[in-house]
Amino acid sequence: xxxxTLDTRTKLLAAAEGILxxxxxxxxxxxxxxxxxxxxxxxxxxxxxxxxxxxxELCQLNLRPIMQGWEAVEAxxxxxxxxRCWLEPMLAPAAFTPGGRALVVLDxxxxxxxxxLRQQVLSEMEQFSxxxxxxxxxxCPHLDDTELRARLRFISAALIGPPPRSHGAPMLGGTGKALxxxxxxxxxxxxxxxG
Amino acid sequence: xxxxTLDTRTKLLAAAEGILxxxxxxxxxxxxxxxxxxxxxxxxxxxxxxxxxxxxELCQLNLRPIMQGWEAVEAxxxxxxxxRCWLEPMLAPAAFTPGGRALVVLDxxxxxxxxxLRQQVLSEMEQFSxxxxxxxxxxCPHLDDTELRARLRFISAALIGPPPRSHGAPMLGGTGKALxxxxxxxxxxxxxxxG
DNA sequence: TCCCGATTCATACGAGTGTATAAATCACTC
DNA sequence: GAGTGATTTATACACTCGTATGAATCGGGA
Numbered sequence: 439x440x441x442x443t444l445d446t447r448t449k450l451l452a453a454a455e456g457i458l459x460x461x462x463x464x465x466x467x468x469x470x471x472x473x474x475x476x477x478x479x480x481x482x483x484x485x486x487x488x489x490x491x492x493x494x495e496l497c498q499l500n501l502r503p504i505m506q507g508w509e510a511v512e513a514x515x516x517x518x519x520x521x522r523c524w525l526e527p528m529l530a531p532a533a534f535t536p537g538g539r540a541l542v543v544l545d546x547x548x549x550x551x552x553x554x555l556r557q558q559v560l561s562e563m564e565q566f567s568x569x570x571x572x573x574x575x576x577x578c579p580h581l582d583d584t585e586l587r588a589r590l591r592f593i594s595a596a597l598i599g600p601p602p603r604s605h606g607a608p609m610l611g612g613t614g615k616a617l618x619x620x621x622x623x624x625x626x627x628x629x630x631x632x633g
Numbered sequence: 634x635x636x637x638t639l640d641t642r643t644k645l646l647a648a649a650e651g652i653l654x655x656x657x658x659x660x661x662x663x664x665x666x667x668x669x670x671x672x673x674x675x676x677x678x679x680x681x682x683x684x685x686x687x688x689x690e691l692c693q694l695n696l697r698p699i700m701q702g703w704e705a706v707e708a709x710x711x712x713x714x715x716x717r718c719w720l721e722p723m724l725a726p727a728a729f730t731p732g733g734r735a736l737v738v739l740d741x742x743x744x745x746x747x748x749x750l751r752q753q754v755l756s757e758m759e760q761f762s763x764x765x766x767x768x769x770x771x772x773c774p775h776l777d778d779t780e781l782r783a784r785l786r787f788i789s790a791a792l793i794g795p796p797p798r799s800h801g802a803p804m805l806g807g808t809g810k811a812l813x814x815x816x817x818x819x820x821x822x823x824x825x826x827x828g
Numbered sequence: 829t830c831c832c833g834a835t836t837c838a839t840a841c842g843a844g845t846g847t848a849t850a851a852a853t854c855a856c857t858c
Numbered sequence: 859g860a861g862t863g864a865t866t867t868a869t870a871c872a873c874t875c876g877t878a879t880g881a882a883t884c885g886g887g888a
Binding site for chain 2: 844845846847848
Binding site for chain 1: 744780784787788790791792817818821826827828
């Protein structure tokens with residue numbers, strides 16, 4: 439396990455992530471990853487035992503920073519602060535692809551993964567979702583539990599949804615640059631949780 | 634082109650749509666479609682010249698009712714009415730799969746289609762998006778053009794995003810039944826376009 | 829220098845993909 | 859009833875996929 443080994447592993451992860459972000463999960467294959475990494479494709483099977491394992495590792499790598507960011511959502515903080523601590527990690531860049539967002543990688547993987555991997559992502563998200571709702575309930579007395587849950591789902595869906603599946607072009611609306619601006623997002627979420 | 638012919642065509646379209654909705658575009662193939670339709674797979678190539686054409690037709694079939702519904706968004710109507718005319722078609726059921734939404738089919742196809750088909754969907758959406766923004770601008774004087782565009786994108790993304798990629802399970806939050814209730818959606822959109 | 833483990837490479841196999849082709853079957857008119 | 863065009867079927871080809879296998883190559887201690 440010399441330095442060159444780690445480099446190849448990283449190159450493969452980065453290449454796979456890049457493909458995932460800009461071509462989508464459809465365009466991902468062992469050979470494409472190898473080619474994009476400038477490396478023999480069969481090294482995917484060597485360094486990760488299967489392509490699924492590579493996806494798994496990529497998933498963990500992109501999930502961790504988001505979950506860590508979310509830990510900052512605490513009961514003591516004011517409403518807007520909580521909101522920011524929730525939303526900001528969702529805009530975090532992907533592990534190896536500064537142009538793409540980590541959430542996109544997670545979503546592509548979660549949408550593809552048939553088995554445990556997807557279940558794990560979903561369950562972690564679910565778990566946080568419950569905590570978030572409990573914490574925000576205090577700040578939104580005008581919304582009952584069902585309504586609050588619906589609003590939160592809509593807001594997070596708004597973040598997950600648009601850029602990934604279009605792979606470049608937005609499904610509705612113009613440039614998409616606005617979506618990456620946390621302030622746009624903050625104003626939107628604040629409004630969406632009001633009256 | 635007897636009656637049985639039309640039936641087979643329809644059966645294939647319905648089967649493809651069903652797979653698209655519940656397994657996602659990944660699970661779609663000529664043979665799977667044939668099997669799901671209880672019909673020889675090569676009939677896909679016979680009735681549509683290629684699988685891409687089948688997708689195209691499926692796309693048109695699901696796009697049309699949405700676009701028609703959107704024509705009801707008119708300048709004279711009050712704000713809430715415009716909102717409803719915009720949002721309600723987005724919950725319309727898929728052409729052959731009452732359990733799934735037409736928008737999901739479109740999104741799965743648009744996310745996959747590399748070429749013209751996707752461009753067409755996006756451009757039609759884009760076109761309507763512009764008209765919608767112009768019409769709603771009168772009702773939202775508190776939002777400048779950029780802000781309004783961002784809000785509208787978030788709202789539509791909230792609708793397009795969540796159910797499709799999860800193929801059953803929601804990415805965040807509970808049952809997801811709430812998402813299909815137009816009243817939840819109306820309240821959300823109204824709030825998101827306020828202050 | 830030799831050796832040995834780690835890493836890279838080339839090749840191959842089985843499964844699945846879309847689609848072309850030709851034969852078989854059906855429905856209907858003359 | 860025979861013939862004809864539309865429809866269905868069976869088979870095959872070329873391609874891509876993930877992965878297993880064995881050989882080639884590299885790097886560093888004895």
